[in-house]
Amino acid sequence: MRRVKFGIVGCGAVSEAHINAVLHSPNSELVAVSDVREEAAKAKADQYNVEAYTDVEEMFDKSGVEAIVVGTPSGTHGEIALKAAEYGIHAIVEKPIDINLEIIDRMIETFRRKNLKLAGVFQRRTYPVYGIVREGLRRGEFGRILLADLYMKFYRKPSYYEKGVWKGTWNMDGGGALMNQGIHGVDLILWLIGEVEEVYGIYSHQARRIEADDTSLAVLKFRSGAMGVIEASTIVNPDRGIKIEIHGEKGTVEIDRDIIVGWYLTHDPEERAIDVQPPISREECESIKRIKYYGHKVLIDDFARAIIEDREPLIPGEEARRAVELIRAIYKSCDERKPIKLPLKH
Ligand SMILES: NC(=O)c1ccc[n+]([C@@H]2O[C@H](COP(=O)([O-])OP(=O)(O)OC[C@H]3O[C@@H](n4cnc5c(N)ncnc54)[C@H](O)[C@@H]3O)[C@@H](O)[C@H]2O)c1
Structure with a gap:
């Protein structure tokens, strides 16, 4: 079975949910983690035996990730997701998908235009x-x-x-x-x-x-x-x-x-x-x-299948914008x- 290669962006409090969800999904594979704090990225990378990056663009360029889970401070979500789109990478983004409606609209438009998947997280x-x-x-x-x-x-x-x-x-x-x-x-x-x-x-x-x-x-x-x-x-x-x-x-x-x-x-x-x-x-x-991380597990597995089957994820960007x-x-x-x-x- 094809597995989507995932990278985690942000190794803080919520990242355990993301990592567990990717590892639990039969359609996903964890290949890399990234955080601007080197010690945070390295701790998760060592724990899960994957590559660590402090520069997210380097991860996009070198690790082979096809999709990312964004779990950084909310005001950085749009910038990171838009950067991923430049590299042809799909993004499932923690709530709020971003805090700025103009940025969210740009995310929705960019991901649609590039035929990439963009989803929000409301477990x-x-x-x-x-x-x-x-x-x-x-x-x-x-x-x-x-x-x-x-x-x-x-x-x-x-x-x-x-x-x-x-x-x-x-x-x-x-x-x-x-x-x-x-x-x-x-x-x-x-x-x-x-x-x-x-x-x-x-x-x-x-x-x-x-x-x-x-x-x-x-x-x-x-x-x-x-x-x-x-x-x-x-x-x-x-x-x-x-x-x-x-x-x-x-x-x-x-x-x-x-x-x-x-x-x-x-x-x-x-x-x-x-x-x-x-x-x-x-x-x-x-x-x-x-069930630990139940909702994150459902959403991340669904996101991987949405990529494989080229269909809408459960919570597309437009839906995540409404709240x-x-x-x-x-x-x-x-x-x-x-x-x-x-x-x-x-
Ligand atoms: N769905 C949920 O129930 C749920 C629960 C908790 C948090 N969240 C969301 O997850 C996000 C993160 O929350 P948290 O509590 O884990 O925060 P946190 O502060 O514990 O972790 C954020 C991490 O992101 C890193 N970071 C900051 N800027 C970065 C960048 N540009 N690139 C890479 N890494 C960067 C920080 O060093 C830190 O390790 C927030 O948007 C929050 O709303 C969702």
Whole structure:
């Protein structure tokens, strides 16, 4: 079987997920790693018996990699991916695919023009629970959707920001709680409910010494007419994870930390919706969460097959752009203190 030769760009915290996913994929082979910090690249290279590079262009030129996984600070994603494209190399890029919409548009256009694959990473999309909820919504199980709320209450210690100097900065992280941690939930709500027409947001940094937000709130109007709220914070102790509550004319679905905790239905709006057995059990949801790097494994194997079969990856660049666009609109609304309409060009 043909295996796509992968190189890892960025040997920091998330790189273990990338390396494990490549090694786990029957369609992939790990050939090289690179990091601007020599010790970081060398440590991973020694551990996995591959070549180490500190100059990413040298890796593109000499190692024979056909595809890269980009796991560097978010503000460097576009530059690295565009450089890869010059060498005819495919790229799967961590969230956010980049922090700047104009750069993302350039990435999408360049990879399409060169017939190269470009994909984003939102590993939660691969958890069966979200696919099942999406199907339920598409089938109209809950009727017309009226409200869709997303709560993301995370905890990042003060030392998280002190050690990771690029985290919570505008020019390298593209924001704080909403852009870095919250983007996973933002992607899910867009995937489940559809496009947003207008947003109004406020943010603050109440408890962490960072440039960007440690807490962001937004009010949304979806194109479908539904309304909703987003809360994203990294100062809630203990961490409460991601909760999604969706309410339609015929019922409600509630997801708490990737598990369906409420599936309520009625056919008669005069009657109270009743709690019924959800189509996926708590045990099934938990068993997926126990598989280490599950989502990264699915996405990287799919990306390799997309290259081999010359088809679209699960999350093409255009899809990965959507969450960044909504987050940029929320930040713009915060800065300008007024509602912002989408689509947004930059
Ligand atoms: N999908 C997820 O759940 C998830 C989880 C964590 C991080 N991430 C994303 O992964 C990215 C990296 O996050 P992290 O926590 O691993 O950061 P990190 O700071 O731990 O690691 C980043 C690494 O990139 C290296 N680097 C910096 N500039 C580089 C360049 N130009 N070329 C090569 N290497 C370079 C740094 O030396 C460092 O080793 C971010 O975009 C983040 O949003 C995603």
